[in-house]
Amino acid sequence: MTNVIQESDNEAKPLPVLSRKSHLMSFFSDLIRNKTGFTGFIIVCLLILIGIFGFLITPYNPMQTYMTQKLLPPLTGGHLLGTDQLGRDVLSRVIVGTRVSLTIGVVTVIIAGAIGTVIGVLAGFFRGWLDIILMRIVDVQLSFPFVLLVLVVNAILGSGLKNIILSLIIAGWVVFARVVRSEVLAIREKEFISACVATGVSKWGIMVKHILPNLFTPIIILASLQVANFIIAEAAVSFLGFGVQPPQPAWGNMLNEGKDYIFNAWWLITIPGIAIVITALGINLFGDWLRDELDHDL
Amino acid sequence: MENEKVLEVIHLKKYYTVNNGWFSKGQQVKAVDDVSFSLYKGETLGLVGESGCGKSTTGRTILQLSKPTDGKVIFEGTDINQLNDRTMRQLRRKMQMIFQDPYASLDPHKTIQQILTEPLNVHGLYNKKERLEKVREMLKIIGLTDAYLTRYPNELSGGQRQRIAIARAVILQPTFIVADEPVSALDVSVQAQVINLLMYLQKEFQLTYLFISHDLNVVRHITDRIIVMYLGRVVEVTTTEELFNHPKHPYTCALLSAIPIKNPDEKKERIILSGEVPSPVNPPKGCPFHERCPKAMDICSKTVPHQISVSDGHWVTCHLYSNENHTTETKLSF
Amino acid sequence: MKNILDVSNLEVEFQTRRGSVRPLRGVSFQVHEGETLGIVGESGCGKSVTSLAVMGLLPRGKSEISRGQVLFEGQNITHLKERDKRKLRGNKMSMIFQEPMTSLNPVFTIGDQLSQPLKKHTRLGNKEIMVKIIEMLKLVGIPRPDQIVQQYPHQLSGGMRQRVMICLAIICKPDLLIADEPTTALDVTIQAQIINLLKKIKHETNMSIIFITHDLGVVAEICDRVIVMYTGQIVEEADVRTFFNHPKHPYSKGLLASMPKEDERKQPLMTIRGHVPSLNELPSGCTFSNRCPMAFAKCHVAPPTVHLKEQMCRCWLYADEQEGGSDGK
Numbered sequence: 001m002t003n004v005i006q007e008s009d010n011e012a013k014p015l016p017v018l019s020r021k022s023h024l025m026s027f028f029s030d031l032i033r034n035k036t037g038f039t040g041f042i043i044v045c046l047l048i049l050i051g052i053f054g055f056l057i058t059p060y061n062p063m064q065t066y067m068t069q070k071l072l073p074p075l076t077g078g079h080l081l082g083t084d085q086l087g088r089d090v091l092s093r094v095i096v097g098t099r100v101s102l103t104i105g106v107v108t109v110i111i112a113g114a115i116g117t118v119i120g121v122l123a124g125f126f127r128g129w130l131d132i133i134l135m136r137i138v139d140v141q142l143s144f145p146f147v148l149l150v151l152v153v154n155a156i157l158g159s160g161l162k163n164i165i166l167s168l169i170i171a172g173w174v175v176f177a178r179v180v181r182s183e184v185l186a187i188r189e190k191e192f193i194s195a196c197v198a199t200g201v202s203k204w205g206i207m208v209k210h211i212l213p214n215l216f217t218p219i220i221i222l223a224s225l226q227v228a229n230f231i232i233a234e235a236a237v238s239f240l241g242f243g244v245q246p247p248q249p250a251w252g253n254m255l256n257e258g259k260d261y262i263f264n265a266w267w268l269i270t271i272p273g274i275a276i277v278i279t280a281l282g283i284n285l286f287g288d289w290l291r292d293e294l295d296h297d298l
Numbered sequence: 299m300e301n302e303k304v305l306e307v308i309h310l311k312k313y314y315t316v317n318n319g320w321f322s323k324g325q326q327v328k329a330v331d332d333v334s335f336s337l338y339k340g341e342t343l344g345l346v347g348e349s350g351c352g353k354s355t356t357g358r359t360i361l362q363l364s365k366p367t368d369g370k371v372i373f374e375g376t377d378i379n380q381l382n383d384r385t386m387r388q389l390r391r392k393m394q395m396i397f398q399d400p401y402a403s404l405d406p407h408k409t410i411q412q413i414l415t416e417p418l419n420v421h422g423l424y425n426k427k428e429r430l431e432k433v434r435e436m437l438k439i440i441g442l443t444d445a446y447l448t449r450y451p452n453e454l455s456g457g458q459r460q461r462i463a464i465a466r467a468v469i470l471q472p473t474f475i476v477a478d479e480p481v482s483a484l485d486v487s488v489q490a491q492v493i494n495l496l497m498y499l500q501k502e503f504q505l506t507y508l509f510i511s512h513d514l515n516v517v518r519h520i521t522d523r524i525i526v527m528y529l530g531r532v533v534e535v536t537t538t539e540e541l542f543n544h545p546k547h548p549y550t551c552a553l554l555s556a557i558p559i560k561n562p563d564e565k566k567e568r569i570i571l572s573g574e575v576p577s578p579v580n581p582p583k584g585c586p587f588h589e590r591c592p593k594a595m596d597i598c599s600k601t602v603p604h605q606i607s608v609s610d611g612h613w614v615t616c617h618l619y620s621n622e623n624h625t626t627e628t629k630l631s632f
Numbered sequence: 633m634k635n636i637l638d639v640s641n642l643e644v645e646f647q648t649r650r651g652s653v654r655p656l657r658g659v660s661f662q663v664h665e666g667e668t669l670g671i672v673g674e675s676g677c678g679k680s681v682t683s684l685a686v687m688g689l690l691p692r693g694k695s696e697i698s699r700g701q702v703l704f705e706g707q708n709i710t711h712l713k714e715r716d717k718r719k720l721r722g723n724k725m726s727m728i729f730q731e732p733m734t735s736l737n738p739v740f741t742i743g744d745q746l747s748q749p750l751k752k753h754t755r756l757g758n759k760e761i762m763v764k765i766i767e768m769l770k771l772v773g774i775p776r777p778d779q780i781v782q783q784y785p786h787q788l789s790g791g792m793r794q795r796v797m798i799c800l801a802i803i804c805k806p807d808l809l810i811a812d813e814p815t816t817a818l819d820v821t822i823q824a825q826i827i828n829l830l831k832k833i834k835h836e837t838n839m840s841i842i843f844i845t846h847d848l849g850v851v852a853e854i855c856d857r858v859i860v861m862y863t864g865q866i867v868e869e870a871d872v873r874t875f876f877n878h879p880k881h882p883y884s885k886g887l888l889a890s891m892p893k894e895d896e897r898k899q900p901l902m903t904i905r906g907h908v909p910s911l912n913e914l915p916s917g918c919t920f921s922n923r924c925p926m927a928f929a930k931c932h933v934a935p936p937t938v939h940l941k942e943q944m945c946r947c948w949l950y951a952d953e954q955e956g957g958s959d960g961k
Binding site for chain 3: 348349455456457458485486487488489490491493494497498512514515516518519520538539542552553555556557558559560561562563564568570571574575
């Protein structure tokens, strides 16, 4: 068989083949060029490092109480960020709290994301009564304020790290299910899915091989933004006295404990508050950039 | 041309229900309304008409990409509406489709190799090594080099993507391909390449095409026979030459006269139709074309015309040719 | 003949995420009073950018006119302030877009939208405006105009919307109308209606029209003169008959040859090999050289603009046939 249909000369020359590696390179060069995205990226990296290795750099034992040194303001008595009402070092507690917050954020997003994705795909792909039932559940759940729902579930389950994660998952999967379902509906209508049907690919094959890979981008984007939401929700719940229980340090319960001293020890609520703000801001900046970047490439 | 029927479409109907707001009842749209035709081995049958005439829906319904409301589609002797999911999927190896928009019809997350191997995988053809060999061979036929195997669709131009889409359809060596506006999304200079490729592949693999298009110049070039559709119905069927030289249905005449001229020196009599294609939700009573028809008679608004044979293999759905009309009036002039 | 528009050496630069590209690389042309100029080319050739640059509608911040100038009726409008541009747009020069649905605002009635340019650019009272609108709607062939003015864009069909768009564009009797692929989204029979309408407007108003399209048939129908663009440059300029009967540039020849012919059914079509290069991978020298069947050694250097007897052509093949003074660029 001869090649009667010629492409041009510029085709005949071997074109520089873009490998996965150079995709990654261009990804990072784009990141460095974008100031806000890069700031977010740096913050997220620092947080992860602190979360993992933070316990190595804490100047004091975060659980150790020194009743003689209580309520020291920042930069006094060798405490960079002061001490709390029990004389514990605030800096050490914020550092250790990072791990709690990040763990909660990441673990809940992974599990809630997985559950939401499965349910969203099933609802969007099979439609019919399954879709109707699942989406009504989602509707009902979305009509409650998120934090209130977390509180209620947490109140039923009891406090503690595991239970706060569980309640965040129970309250949080719906967002994923809703977004994934609408994405699936959009992808289903794309012509390449029709092309798969015409080729003879089975329903299962279409779902696993074509719809799921195309969901990757929207799920990553949503997940990155949800991490911040979950961290804030955890802080809110812990602040209200549920969630992570003292003496284990978490940003939320540090706020809770500090609120009684708001008029004479401002740093007790300011420091963890700033930690929450920086974390949420960093993740959101990075997530926004990620959305712009990934949406662009398709 | 052999006279072996590859496909027979009998009284095909596809109705949709549209919801026109929150409280109104759903209305029925007759996207394809009683369409019948046959497709012979090795031929290219054109399906032309304006947007909303049901030509794409006809193509998709034949391939069971949407379920027909009524009617039969007989492919190589089997009524494919009766097949179960599994048998239908196996049969799809024999009947393939090329879509209009090469930017939408290729999965953006798959490499060219994955896209072209998938049909072979699905139908369990060849072993792994032979599959790659087959894909390379196919790439060569469509005029692309092996360097493209690892590319993603977004690294390709529109014409190259459409070549890949064509290769995906042809790699299974089907007997029958529905090409739904395969060149209308492409640049002018690339259209000709793709048309040539389609004609070459037809010869090489003895393909039968159902070629859906609104571009009458392209249709004239590539097809053997043409079906003209209007508002979900067939208005005229005949060979390409006969249709362009002796169009019978007033709609066909108007459609042909609307083709832009090829050269500024060319003089062309225009039949400018008044108004536009009516909404298929409320099609006119009687002949669906009568409101715009320059030759409309009283009867046209009352009864639906039947298909009438005006000469061998030339069918027209128009009251002008019922009774003995057609024997006296051989060519319409407006 | 008087020039309505004089574009000289126009260059436009776009900022993209991966550096800047130049969709227009030195474009010069004139539009005479009352003539219809066709700009032909494939996607990415810069024909739409040209029209946006002339209209002053280039996206701000992302693009700029980096060189050259646009003279409209003798006035330099290249770097006009936004407020002064607005005085021109819709009044002296106006534009019809490809997609009629997205160019009309869905929340205003047809009457509201048509009255806006009149309110802005004339001193007519409300009643006079209504009379004028109805008169113009009749001109563009819209039946029952007094009812249509009360309706919203979504209540009209595609062809009707395009008529309303045309009405909107010509309601202030502009001197220059830019039509960017006005019939591409329409069916053939509707396309024939719209082309007839534009011809009628042309005859009745002596308006200059720039007609941008990729469809050579439409060019043959309506244009007096043709410009062929390729990768942001004009490669050929000729009056319409010369262009169709004696095209010079290999690209123009290729475009014309690849149209299916009536007497060559089922024959392989003439093609131009390859595809339009993207703006950041243009070949050096003549940008068409990698697709050109006639390419030779000289083509590695950018070709000169050659003025022949009846046409202008940017190609080395004709460098010796230059008429009169040379334009060595």
